[in-house]
Amino acid sequence: MIIFTQKALKIILKKKIESIYINIIYVMGPCNENLCKMIPKIEITTSPVKTEYVLYQKDPIKVFINSYLYKKIIKHGDRVLIKYSVVRGKFMAEGITYSF
Amino acid sequence: MAKDPICGMYVEEREDAIKSIRFGKTYYFCSESCKEQFEKPEKEFKTLKKKIIISWTLTIPVLFFTYFPIYLFTKYIVFILATVVQFYSGSRFYRGTLDAIKNKIGNMDTLISLGTTVAWLFSTIVTFFPNIFLTKSIYFDTSTVIITLVLTGTYMEHLMKRRARDAVEKLISIQPDVAHVIIENRIQDVPVEKVKEGDIILVKPGEKFPTDSIIIEGITEVDESMITGESRPVIKKVGDEVIGGTLNRTGSVKIKAIRVGEDTTLSKIINIVEMASTERVPIQRLADVISSIFVPIVIIAGLSSFIFWYFIGKIGLTFSLLVLVSILIIACPCAMGIATPAALIVSSGRAASNGIIFKNGESIEKASKIDTIILDKTGTLTKGEPELGEIFTFNYDEQFILKLAAIAEIHSEHPFGKAILNKFKGVIEFPEKFEYFPGLGVKVIYRGKRIIVGNKELIKSEKIPFDKYDYIEKIEKNGGTALLVAYDQDIVGIISIYDNIKEGAEEAIRDLKLMNMDIYMVTGDNELVARIVANKLNIEKFYSNVKPEEKLKIIEDLQKKNRKVAMVGDGINDSPALAKADLGIAMGGGTDIAKETGDVIIINNDPKNIAKVFKLAKKTMSKIKQNLAWAFLYNIILIPIAGGLLIPFYGPEIYNILPFLAAIAMAFSSTTVVSNSLLLKRVRL
Structure with a gap:
């Protein structure tokens, strides 16, 4: 289940955002060797990036989730909270079990 | 998108992409150097060895001439030797830094190259322009010793990692x-x-x-x-x-x-084992968050300490620079980065060599938390392949009863039918008519007469007189199933069929009890059969007459009581229950592992391996925690020491040796993590 904070909803209405996309991005790990893997992070965008998505819910806006992440959310029964960070100026996701 | 197996970058699977085929699987690379490292890891190893030999050969005279400057021009010789070490032996750190800059991140190489370059540059300026700074001291020994020690540490780490990947490499090499x-x-x-x-x-x-x-x-x-x-x-x-x-x-x-190729069992096992050791484990989250911001924080800490000691502590430019160098060198993000993967790779390899496949890294963490286990009876605790027991005959001989039963069951797909056909040795004639009654038995017409093989309900419904209930009771008391054989109008025999207990099942239950697991058995069989098997195996709690969908309810009820439930069953028939449980353990047949549901697959079907799953998972999690604690404590304690914590007690002169100690600590911090993980190979399962 995905829920939005009031602040996030306000921004969505204000910016007339129709859909959001929950993606996994990878940043380099701290060392250059094959044991030290890249670090996955969740990133929310308002337009799709080149990946496979699943339409998770349509209300209050369409939420598309990276298909791999979707399986993990379903598997864990995660309750995802979408909030808006004023400092970073972007949407953030909370509540996803760190196993992706 | 494919993942570069060397650096972990995501690469598009295009026709013209850099790729390599190994064991039927295509691997994609971000660069030729990653491909070369993948195909010829020994080449990388040889280069490292060569650089270490050159590094030590040059570092020893650097140290000698630094402390015993025989001639005036000695410092120029030291400069030349140190420069070779800095830019030849240390070139891998600069290459790593360039990669980091390209990817807009910081890494371990950034810290080493920055730290050693500061020492080398400062010493070079003092060598050629002695009047710029007040000091005449040069620190080429610092930069060369750091590079040599860190390279030596990396070499040790390589050796350890080879051992860590032993089990996986063995799998790869068996084809x-x-x-x-x-x-x-x-x-x-x-x-x-x-x-x-x-x-x-x-x-x-x-x-x-x-293949x-x-x-x-x-x-x-x-x-x-x-x-x-x-x-x-x-x-x-x-x-x-x-x-x-x-x-x-x-x-x-x-x-x-x-x-063939990627579809073979071996290829799938290798794939799953490798994937499992690279996936994220929830416990790793904090380490990942810290290590992704670690390098900039260390650089800021180094610069702040330099400014503090130079302007406020007034220990002079040389010592202040050595504070900066020590911080950059001692900080070790690598230990944090490899704390979890190192333990996972050893553990999943160890598991694979025992016939246990953890399908993902997370399942190891989940397995370590299990306190309740539900075991499906058939196929997990019992053989799941029924075998014939005693045959009771009335007026006919045993061979004739078996022949009648075999004729009746010739078209049957039921395991009981198969058991009868396996036992009968002789020519079987086909019946004229065949009728199957699900859950009851079969009826056929053979040479104009009917043969019925089934339970007492079927016999009753066919209105055949029957009064031999004591035989049925006797068979059921022994945990068997009674199949009545009727020929024409009479009961001519009773065949007993047993699903025998698997070898190792008793040991498995004993081991699980020693681990304080709450054990339940579930079965679709009747209560009497369930009770007999449970008694034989010392299982106190069982559910009988359970339909597949009811297994989910049992799991749910236990989960509502905050129990962490593992379900052990057949990977295909019990799929929903395996998926519902916190941890699904599939007793696999050994060939179709990718199709099986479940977080863990026991490919050799040995019940003794059930307890091994939990033992290994607990030990692995404990190793991961030790590794993470080591990595965190190392940085938390040593960075402040490198930053000048000891100056009030020992004075700034301690920095004559502290950068060397920092290099030793740094060189062996990652090796410690890997060698600690290697201890998992010795764990008694």
Whole structure:
């Protein structure tokens, strides 16, 4: 289940955002060797990036989730909270079990 | 998108992408250097070795001439030697830094190259322009010793990592290179990669089966220990399946390839084991968050300490610079980065060599938290292949009863029917008419007379007089099922069928009890049969007459009581229950692992391995925690020490040796993590 904070909803209405996309991005790990893997992070965008998505819910806006992440959310029964960070100026996701 | 197996970058699977085929699987790389490192890891290792030898050869005279400057021009010799070490031996750190800059991140190489460059640059300026700074001291020894020690540490780490990957490498190496393919009655040796589905292959005694196949001619004993961990050879005859990579011990056989390349069991096992060791484990989250911002924080800490000690502490430029160098060198993000993967790779390799496949890293963490286990009876605790017991006959001999039952069951797909057909040795005639009653039995017409094989309900519904209930009671008391055989109008015999307890099941329950697990058994059989099996195995709690969908309810109820539940069952029939449980353990058949649901697969079907799953998971989690604690404490304690914590007690002179100590600590911090993880190889399971 995905829920939005009031602040996030306000921004969505204000910016007339129709859909959001929950993606996994990878940043380099701290060392250059094959044991030290890249670090996955969740990133929310308002337009799709080149990946496979699943339409998770349509209300209050369409939420598309990276298909791999979707399986993990379903598997864990995660309750995802979408909030808006004023400092970073972007949407953030909370509540996803760190196993992706 | 494919993942570069060396650096972890995501690469598009395009036709023109840099790729390499290994064991039927295509690997994609972000660069030629990653590809080379993948294909020829020994080359990288040799280069590192060469650089270390040169580094030590030059560092020793640097140290000697620094502390015993025989001639005035000695400092120029030291400069030349140190420069070779800095830019030849240390070139890998600069390359790593360039990669980091390209990716807009910081890494361990950034810190080492920055730290050593500061020391080298400062010393070079003092050497050629002695009047710029007030000091005449040079620190070429610092930069060379740091580079040499860190390279030595990296070399040690490489050696350790090789051992960590031993089990996975062994799996990769068990496939033979060549197959003797029979083409138009002639044997032709073909590289294994070129074997196609349907090819007929000759496998001689002592050779390995090149790919997953079916035996079409001959009989042999097969050693499957490399895949299943089971040391006893298995007899394989025509029609039996053999796994690629297993060893043909005794007979020469002809086989037909049924799975090749990426689809083979071995390839799937390798893939799953490798994936499992690279996935994220929830416990790693904090380490990942910190390590992704670690390098900039360390650089800021280094610069702040330099400014503090230079402007406020007034210890002078030289010592202030050495504070900066020490911080940059001692900080070790690598230990944090490899704390979890190092333990996971050793653990999943150890598990694989025992016939246990953890499908993902997370399942190891989940397995370590399990306190309740539900075991499906059939196929997990019992053989799941019914066998005939005693046969009670009335007016006819045993062979005749068996013949009647075999005629009735000839079209049956039921396991009981198969057990009867396996037992009957003789010619079976086909009946004229066949009727199957699900859950009850079969009725056929044979030479104008009816034969019924089934339970008492079917006999009753066919209005056949029956009064031999004491026989049924006797069979059921022993945990068996009674099959009544009726011929024409009379009951002529009763066949008992038993699902025997698997070897190792008792041991498995004992081990699980020793681990304080709450054990439940579930079965679709009636209460009497369930009770007998439970009693034999010392299981106090069981559910009988359970339909597949009711298993989910049992799991849910236990989960509501905050129990962490593992379900052990058949990977295909029990799929929903395995998925519902916190941890699903599938007792696999050994060949179809990718299709099986479950977080863990026991490919050799050995119940003793159930307890091993939990033992290994607990030990692995404990190793991960130790590694993370080491990595965190190392940085938390040593960075402040490098930053000047000891100056009030020992004065700034401590920095004459502190950068060296920092390099030693840094060089061996990652090695400590890897060698601690290697201890998992010695854990008694």
